[in-house]
Amino acid sequence: MSIQTYRGSCSCQKISFQAQIDFERPSHRCNCTLCGKQRFWAARIQPEAFQLTQGAEHLADYSFDYGAQ
Secondary structure (H helix, E strand, O other): OOEEEEEEEOOOOOOEEEEEEEOOOOEEEOOOHHHHHHOOEEEOOOHHHEEEEEOHHHOOOOOOOOOOO
C-alpha cells in the first residue's frame, strides 16, 4: 500500500481540501471531451481519508452545464 496525501482546491480557490489516496487501488480515467482536456482521473477514497481545510461556508451543489453557450 502506498498512501500519499494530496492537496487540492476548487477553481476559484475559496475551498481547499486534502485527501489520503492509495493509487495502487483501482481508479478511473474518464475520456469524455471535457475530462480528457483536464486530464481527469478519479480515485475513490473513504470519507475519513478526506479533510476539508478551508471554505466550508462556500460549499454548495454544483453541476456543469454542457449546453451552456
